[in-house]
Amino acid sequence: MPDDTPVKAPSRIQLRNRRRILDAALDVFAEHGYRGATLDQIAEAAGLSKPNILYYFAGKEEIHVTLLNQLMETWLDPLVEMDAGGEPLDEILAYVQRKLDMARDLPRESRLFANEILQGAPRMAPHLKADLKPLFDEKCHVIQRWIDAGKLAPIDPRHLIFAIWATTQHYADFGAQIRVLLDTDQPAPGADPFLRTLFTNLLAPTVR
Structure with a gap:
């Protein structure tokens, strides 16, 4: 017979601890990558014991997969918002801006995604x-x-999107290098007008 016992909802403390673990794991994975990260590092960053971590998650892989699953929708949203009925250049530039804002606001998530892709x-x-x-x-x-x-100018749309990803996510994935080279703690300083000019010049249709 099927088990009709209602599933007990997680308590507020359990939900808080899960968020605490996931936030700590995001720091660890963003810094060390999946292979370099350990449950001990995640436990230390979360301020919890390793057995406590394993109460909420089966292991490192489940934590990593949970973070990636949560990230995917957020990662797709800027491209989803590109409106086929809008003004083409405005839509492309708005997409560039959304991706740049994401690099500024979600640098750990960007590095988590990049590390996963680099590992295949x-x-x-x-x-x-x-x-x-x-x-x-x-x-x-x-x-x-x-x-x-x-x-728009005649270019390959696929490589246009790749170029947008490369020029915006660079500011998150290579943030340490950016801070040294520009001698600043500000994320992506001066990137907005530069990228706007770059893609405007690239995409402006040729007047015949």
């Missing part, structure tokens, strides 16, 4: 295929329609 996406591959790939194809088709209509 062993845990995120299903999301890339099921979620990112259809969205990427859809927005490439939108950009291509804008190009075909003469509203």
Whole structure:
């Protein structure tokens, strides 16, 4: 017979501890990558014992997968917001700005994602295929329609999106280098006008 015993909702303390563990793990994974991170490091960062960590999660991989699952929707949102009915150049520049804002506001999440991809996406591959790939194809088709209509310069939409990712996420993934080279603690200083000018010049249609 099926077990009809109601599942007890987690208490406020349990929810708080899960958030505490995940936030600490985000720091550890962002700094050390999946392979370099350990449960001992996560426990120390969370201020909890290792057995306490294992009460909430089966192990390091479950914590990592939970973080990646939470991240994916956030990661896709800036591209989802690109409006096929909007003004093409404005939509592209707004996407660049959203990605740059994300690099500023979510640097740990950016490094978590980058580390996973650099390792061959062993845990995120299903999301890339099921979620990112259809969205990427859809927005490439939108950009291509804008190009075909003469509203943007003729470029490859796929590599345009790659270039936007590279130029915006760089400020999060290589933040330590940026701070040394620019002698500042500010994230992405001066990047907004530079990237706006860069992509405006790249995408402005040629007047015939």
